[in-house]
Amino acid sequence: MTEENLKVAVRVRPFNDREKNAKSKLIVQMAGNQTIITNPKTNEEKKYAYDFSYWSHDGFKVDASGYSVPENSKYADQQKVFNDLGSGILKNAWEGYNASLFAYGQTGSGKSYSVIGYGANKGIVPITCEEIFKKADSMKGSDKTVECTFSMLEIYSEMVRDLLGSKAERKTGMQVREDPKIGFYAQGQKKILVDSYDDITKLMDEGNSNRTIAATNMNATSSRAHTIVTVNLVQKYKNEAGKEMAKSSMINLVDLAGSERADATGATGDRLKEGAAINLSLTSLGNVISALADNSAGKNVKVPYRDSVLTKLLMNALGGNSKTIMIAAISPADINFDESVSTLRYADRAKQIKTKAMINEDPTEKLIKELREENAKLKKMLESGGKIDPALLNGTEDNDAEEEALRKQLAENDKAMKSMQQTYEEKLAEAKSMTENLRSTKIHEQAKTIPHLRNVNMDPSLSGTIIYLIEGEGLKKVGSGADSQVKLKGIGILESHATITSTGGKFKIERHNDAKVLRNGKPLTVPSDLVHLDRLLFGTSQYYIFIEPSKATPKDPQATFESMQDEIAKAAGLISKDNKNMTQEEIQCQSELIDLIPHIEEANAISIALDKKVIFTALPVSADARGDYDGKFRVFVSVKNFALGLEWIWTKEKFLNRKSEIVEIYNDLKDDQVIQQEKYKKYDPFYESPDTPTLVGSAMVFPKSFAYMLTSKGDYKILSLKSKEAGLLNVEIIPCNGQGKPLTEAIQIRDPKTELLNKTVTFLITINEIKNLSEKYEDIYCQFQLFGDKTLYKTNVIKGGKDNSFKYSKQFTFIATEQLLDFLMNKCLYIQIWSEQKHAKPDPVASKITTKEYFDREKELKTTCISGKVVINHLLDPEKQKLKDDLNIALIKNQQNETILNNIYKLMHSAGKSPISRETLNKIINAKNDAEVQAILAEYAKNNNVPGKERPTSASSISSVDSEYKGRRGHNKSQACNIL
Ligand SMILES: Nc1ncnc2c1ncn2[C@@H]1O[C@H](COP(=O)(O)OP(=O)(O)OP(=O)(O)O)[C@@H](O)[C@H]1O
Missing domain, CATH: 3.40.850.10 (Kinesin motor domain)
Known part of the structure; x- marks a missing residue:
C-alpha cells in the first residue's frame, strides 16, 4: 500500500x-x-x-x-x-x-x-x-x-x-x-471492450454525441x-x-x-x-x-x-x-x-x-465469482418450488415478500453478471455497430462540401457536433414537427418554426407565425437572405451558424456561444456597444447579464408555455441599493406574478437553481409523468411565499457629522433594488460620553483625523421610523453591519402601515483607527430594509390574461411607442409601475384608448397626483400619433408648472444628505461636549 x-x-x-x-x-x-x-x-x-x-x-x-x-x-x-x-x-x-x-x-x-x-x-x-x-x-x-x-x-x-x-x-x-x-x-x-485506440475515439465520439442529444433536448444553456x-x-x-x-x-x-x-x-x-x-x-x-x-x-x-x-x-x-x-x-x-x-x-x-x-488483484473476477455463487444459492431457494429452506433464509419465516425480494435480487444479480460477462465479440460488435450508425460521422464528411447549419453550444466541446445539411434546391422545414428536415427540440421551438429555401445557390430564411428566430442577433421578421457565417438563434436555446463550404476561408471568424450572446445582447440594446468608459465592475456586471439572458428567456418561454402568469427580468443592482460594502454591481432577477400582484427579487444563483427545476418540470410534464405532476402540485418553482422576507432596498446614512462629534440625523432616502426611491428612513447617530450617555455640550473638532485618532469613541445608532414605504410591504425590519465588522444588527419587526416606528437604539464603542475615521468621513453606513409582502388575492381581470398576452404587450410597451406609454412616462415614479400594469391589462383586453386613459385619470386622481387635466386627456385621446401626444404634454407642463421627473421630497434633510454625500459638512445643530 x-x-x-x-x-x-x-x-x-x-x-x-x-x-x-x-x-x-x-x-x-x-x-x-x-x-x-x-x-x-x-x-x-x-x-x-x-x-x-x-x-x-x-x-x-x-x-x-x-x-x-x-x-x-x-x-x-x-x-x-x-x-x-x-x-x-x-x-x-x-x-x-x-x-x-x-x-x-x-x-x-x-x-x-x-x-x-x-x-x-x-x-x-x-x-x-x-x-x-x-x-x-x-x-x-x-x-x-x-x-x-x-x-x-x-x-x-x-x-x-x-x-x-x-x-x-x-x-x-x-x-x-x-x-x-x-x-x-x-x-x-x-463497459465496452476495446482493442484499439480507434475503438476508443469512436466510443468517445458516441458518448459525446449522447451528451449533445441530452443537452439539446433540454436546452443549450443547461448547466453542464x-x-x-x-x-x-x-x-x-x-x-x-x-x-x-x-x-x-x-x-x-x-x-x-x-x-x-x-x-x-x-x-x-x-x-x-x-x-x-x-x-x-x-x-x-x-x-x-x-x-x-x-x-x-x-x-x-x-x-x-x-x-x-x-x-x-x-x-x-x-x-x-x-x-x-x-x-x-x-x-x-x-x-x-x-x-x-x-x-x-x-x-x-x-x-x-x-x-x-493498493495493487488490485482482479476484483472484477472475484466479484463475478461471488455473484455467481450468490445466484446459485438464490436459484436453489427458488427452485425448491416456493418452499424455501428456512435455513437458507437466515432463520426467517418463509413468506411471499421474502421470495419476491429474492427474485428481485436474483434478477439484479443476473443483470449485473450479464453486463460484466458480455463477451468480447459481442461488446466489440455492439460498439462497432453503434459507432457505424453514428450518423454524425458521415454527415461531418458531407458537411465539407454541402451548405449546412452547425450547432454552437455553451460547452465548446459540444459545438459543431450537430449538423443539418441544406442539400439541393427547394425548401427545408425547421421545427419540432416530424416532417421537419432541420428537426429542433427545446423550449420555444414550434412544430413548424421556419423554412430555409435554396434557389440557384442562394438561400433565404423565413420564420413562421410568431416563431422566435434571431439572425445575427436581430429578430427576423421578414424573409431574409441567409449567407455564409450567419448566426441563427431558434427559440430560446438553439444556436446555429450557417456555413457554405464553398465560401469558407481559413480566416473566417469562429462564432462562439459567448460571441453570439454578446451580439444578441448588443442588438437588443441590453449592453453598450463599447466598453471604453465602463468600470471593471460594470464590465463584469454586463458579462454576467449576457450570461443570464438566455436563462431568463428560457424561463419566460416555459412560463408562457405553462401559463404561469410569471415574468422574469434581469436586474443589475448596485452596491448602494443592496447595502453592500463590496461596491459591486450584482445581477438579480425580478420575478413578477402579474395575476397575484407580487414581485420577488431573486439572486442570480437562486434564479438559476429555480430555473433548472423549471426546466426539469417542463420536460417531465411534456413526458406526461403523473408522478412529476404530483410533485409539481406540491412544489412550484415559479412561486415564493409572500411571507419570505426580501430585501426592499437600502438607506445610505452619512456619518460624517459624527466624525465632528455632532449628531447626524435625518430622513435618509431608501434606494430600492430598482434604483428608485422606495421611502425614507429616519436615523440618528449620536455621539456619547464614556458612560454611553448622549453628549450634552458641544465640542469643537476641526480635523477628526488628528484630533480623534486612537481615541475611544462611543456612539448611539437610533433607527426611528420608516416613511412613505409602499403599502404592499408588511413585517418590515432593518439590518446593518458596520464597515469592517461582520456582526449583523437587526431591528425589531414592525407591521408597516400606521405602525412605522422601530425605536431601535444600539450603542457602539470603538477605537478611532485611521480606517474608522476614513469610514466616518468619506463613506456611508448602509441600512438594509427587509420586508414581507402582503398576501394578495388573484386579480380576477389579470388572471384571465394569458402569460403570452401579457408578455407580448410588455415587450410592445418597451419597443413601440403608444400614446399610453408616453402618458405613463410623464407620471411620477412611484405610481408608474401600478399604472403601467393597469394599462397593460387594459390594452390586452383590447379596450379602447379612451377607457385606458380614463382609468389612468381615475387612478391618478385617487392618488391625488394628477399632472394632467381631463381636457388634456381628451386631446391626447384624439391625438394622431405619439409626437402629437408629446407636444400636448409639453405644452400642458409649460402652462401648469408640472414638476419634472424627480419626485419632490418634503423632507429638507434629503438635500443635507446630498450635500454630505458630496463631502460637505452638514449643519446639524447638535449638542457636543468634550468627553474624550
Ligand atoms: N491551455 C489552453 N490553451 C489554449 N486554449 C485553451 C486552453 N485552455 C482552454 N482553452 C480554450 O478555452 C475555451 C474554454 O475551455 P474549456 O472548454 O476547456 O473550458 P471548461 O473549463 O471545460 O469549460 P466548461 O465547464 O464549460 O466545460 C476553449 O475554447 C479552449 O479551447
Missing part, C-alpha cells in the same frame, strides 16, 4: 474573446511550482504552491496542424501536461493501482482542454488511451494479455446516465449501488453535467507456478461541471434550501475535500461521501484506493478574480489529502 498526497496542478489558459474585449488585465503569474494571483482592486498578491503550476497563457504558436507549440520553456503544452500527469497515471495503472484525474474550475477555464482536448491539441484522455494501446500492441506475442474496457457516464441533476447506453437506458438512468469490496458503482453501466470516463485495464499473465493471474486497475478521468455553481457567496445556502441537485454535487465535493484534508491532518471527521452521486462515485478516487491528481483550471483575467481565487483555494485544500492506493 502506498500513501501519498493527492497531486495538484494548476493551469492558466490564454485570454478568451470576452476577456480580450473587456481589455482584461493579466492577474496570474507563475514561477516554478508557484501560482501568484493579484487582487485587481488592492494589488495584493497571494502565492500558492502546488505540485505543478502550468503556464499556458502565452508563449506559443499554432502550427499547421493546429497544435499549440511552445515558443519558450515557460509555456506548458498538452504534451508537457501529459508527461507530468498522464504518464504517471498510466504507469500506476500498469502497476495495478487505480488512478484518477479530475479537473476543477469555473466554466470555460480550460478543464475540457486539459482532460479531453480540442482538435490537434489532444488532452490527457486521448493521449493516455493512445499510449495504452501502443504498449498493449508491443506485448502481442508475449504470454501477457491486456484487456481494456471503456465506459463513460454523466451525472446531471443527481441522475447517472450511461453515455454508451441505449436511448431508453439513458432516459431511465442508472442506480448507484454499494459493494463492500469495490465501493460505489453505477449498476448496469456498459459532470462527465466520468473510466478505462479498466486487466493484465493477465502466468505466475512462476504457472497459475493464471490478473492485475486490474481502473483509470477515472473526470471532467467536472463549472465550479462557479459551487460559489460560496450566498449561493450555497440558497441552494441547499432549494435542494437543487445540480449544484449539490460540487458543494458535496467541496465538503468531502475539506473533510479528507482534515483527516489527513490528524482529525477524525466523517467524510460525507453519501451526500451526492458524484462524491459516491469518486469515493475511491478521493479517499480510497487510488492515486489521484487534480487539475485546477483558471482564467488569467482580472474580471474572473473571485472565481480564480476560489479555485486556487479549493486546490490548496485538496493538496493536503492523502490517499492510500
Whole structure:
C-alpha cells in the first residue's frame, strides 16, 4: 500500500474573446511550482504552491496542424501536461493501482482542454488511451494479455446516465449501488471492450454525441453535467507456478461541471434550501475535500461521501484506493478574480489529502465469482418450488415478500453478471455497430462540401457536433414537427418554426407565425437572405451558424456561444456597444447579464408555455441599493406574478437553481409523468411565499457629522433594488460620553483625523421610523453591519402601515483607527430594509390574461411607442409601475384608448397626483400619433408648472444628505461636549 498526497496542478489558459474585449488585465503569474494571483482592486498578491503550476497563457504558436507549440520553456503544452500527469497515471495503472484525474474550475477555464482536448491539441484522455494501446500492441506475442474496457457516464441533476447506453437506458438512468469490496458503482453501466485506440475515439465520439442529444433536448444553456470516463485495464499473465493471474486497475478521468455553481457567496445556502441537485454535487465535493484534508491532518471527521452521486462515485478516487491528481483550471483575467481565487483555494485544500492506493488483484473476477455463487444459492431457494429452506433464509419465516425480494435480487444479480460477462465479440460488435450508425460521422464528411447549419453550444466541446445539411434546391422545414428536415427540440421551438429555401445557390430564411428566430442577433421578421457565417438563434436555446463550404476561408471568424450572446445582447440594446468608459465592475456586471439572458428567456418561454402568469427580468443592482460594502454591481432577477400582484427579487444563483427545476418540470410534464405532476402540485418553482422576507432596498446614512462629534440625523432616502426611491428612513447617530450617555455640550473638532485618532469613541445608532414605504410591504425590519465588522444588527419587526416606528437604539464603542475615521468621513453606513409582502388575492381581470398576452404587450410597451406609454412616462415614479400594469391589462383586453386613459385619470386622481387635466386627456385621446401626444404634454407642463421627473421630497434633510454625500459638512445643530 502506498500513501501519498493527492497531486495538484494548476493551469492558466490564454485570454478568451470576452476577456480580450473587456481589455482584461493579466492577474496570474507563475514561477516554478508557484501560482501568484493579484487582487485587481488592492494589488495584493497571494502565492500558492502546488505540485505543478502550468503556464499556458502565452508563449506559443499554432502550427499547421493546429497544435499549440511552445515558443519558450515557460509555456506548458498538452504534451508537457501529459508527461507530468498522464504518464504517471498510466504507469500506476500498469502497476495495478487505480488512478484518477479530475479537473476543477469555473466554466470555460480550460478543464475540457486539459482532460479531453480540442482538435490537434489532444488532452490527457486521448493521449493516455493512445499510449495504452501502443504498449498493449508491443506485448502481442508475449504470454501477457491486456484487456481494456471503456465506459463513460454523466451525472446531471443527481441522475447517472450511461453515455454508451441505449436511448431508453439513458432516459431511465442508472442506480448507484454499494459493494463492500469495490465501493460505489453505477449498476448496469456498459463497459465496452476495446482493442484499439480507434475503438476508443469512436466510443468517445458516441458518448459525446449522447451528451449533445441530452443537452439539446433540454436546452443549450443547461448547466453542464459532470462527465466520468473510466478505462479498466486487466493484465493477465502466468505466475512462476504457472497459475493464471490478473492485475486490474481502473483509470477515472473526470471532467467536472463549472465550479462557479459551487460559489460560496450566498449561493450555497440558497441552494441547499432549494435542494437543487445540480449544484449539490460540487458543494458535496467541496465538503468531502475539506473533510479528507482534515483527516489527513490528524482529525477524525466523517467524510460525507453519501451526500451526492458524484462524491459516491469518486469515493475511491478521493479517499480510497487510488492515486489521484487534480487539475485546477483558471482564467488569467482580472474580471474572473473571485472565481480564480476560489479555485486556487479549493486546490490548496485538496493538496493536503492523502490517499492510500493498493495493487488490485482482479476484483472484477472475484466479484463475478461471488455473484455467481450468490445466484446459485438464490436459484436453489427458488427452485425448491416456493418452499424455501428456512435455513437458507437466515432463520426467517418463509413468506411471499421474502421470495419476491429474492427474485428481485436474483434478477439484479443476473443483470449485473450479464453486463460484466458480455463477451468480447459481442461488446466489440455492439460498439462497432453503434459507432457505424453514428450518423454524425458521415454527415461531418458531407458537411465539407454541402451548405449546412452547425450547432454552437455553451460547452465548446459540444459545438459543431450537430449538423443539418441544406442539400439541393427547394425548401427545408425547421421545427419540432416530424416532417421537419432541420428537426429542433427545446423550449420555444414550434412544430413548424421556419423554412430555409435554396434557389440557384442562394438561400433565404423565413420564420413562421410568431416563431422566435434571431439572425445575427436581430429578430427576423421578414424573409431574409441567409449567407455564409450567419448566426441563427431558434427559440430560446438553439444556436446555429450557417456555413457554405464553398465560401469558407481559413480566416473566417469562429462564432462562439459567448460571441453570439454578446451580439444578441448588443442588438437588443441590453449592453453598450463599447466598453471604453465602463468600470471593471460594470464590465463584469454586463458579462454576467449576457450570461443570464438566455436563462431568463428560457424561463419566460416555459412560463408562457405553462401559463404561469410569471415574468422574469434581469436586474443589475448596485452596491448602494443592496447595502453592500463590496461596491459591486450584482445581477438579480425580478420575478413578477402579474395575476397575484407580487414581485420577488431573486439572486442570480437562486434564479438559476429555480430555473433548472423549471426546466426539469417542463420536460417531465411534456413526458406526461403523473408522478412529476404530483410533485409539481406540491412544489412550484415559479412561486415564493409572500411571507419570505426580501430585501426592499437600502438607506445610505452619512456619518460624517459624527466624525465632528455632532449628531447626524435625518430622513435618509431608501434606494430600492430598482434604483428608485422606495421611502425614507429616519436615523440618528449620536455621539456619547464614556458612560454611553448622549453628549450634552458641544465640542469643537476641526480635523477628526488628528484630533480623534486612537481615541475611544462611543456612539448611539437610533433607527426611528420608516416613511412613505409602499403599502404592499408588511413585517418590515432593518439590518446593518458596520464597515469592517461582520456582526449583523437587526431591528425589531414592525407591521408597516400606521405602525412605522422601530425605536431601535444600539450603542457602539470603538477605537478611532485611521480606517474608522476614513469610514466616518468619506463613506456611508448602509441600512438594509427587509420586508414581507402582503398576501394578495388573484386579480380576477389579470388572471384571465394569458402569460403570452401579457408578455407580448410588455415587450410592445418597451419597443413601440403608444400614446399610453408616453402618458405613463410623464407620471411620477412611484405610481408608474401600478399604472403601467393597469394599462397593460387594459390594452390586452383590447379596450379602447379612451377607457385606458380614463382609468389612468381615475387612478391618478385617487392618488391625488394628477399632472394632467381631463381636457388634456381628451386631446391626447384624439391625438394622431405619439409626437402629437408629446407636444400636448409639453405644452400642458409649460402652462401648469408640472414638476419634472424627480419626485419632490418634503423632507429638507434629503438635500443635507446630498450635500454630505458630496463631502460637505452638514449643519446639524447638535449638542457636543468634550468627553474624550
Ligand atoms: N491551455 C489552453 N490553451 C489554449 N486554449 C485553451 C486552453 N485552455 C482552454 N482553452 C480554450 O478555452 C475555451 C474554454 O475551455 P474549456 O472548454 O476547456 O473550458 P471548461 O473549463 O471545460 O469549460 P466548461 O465547464 O464549460 O466545460 C476553449 O475554447 C479552449 O479551447
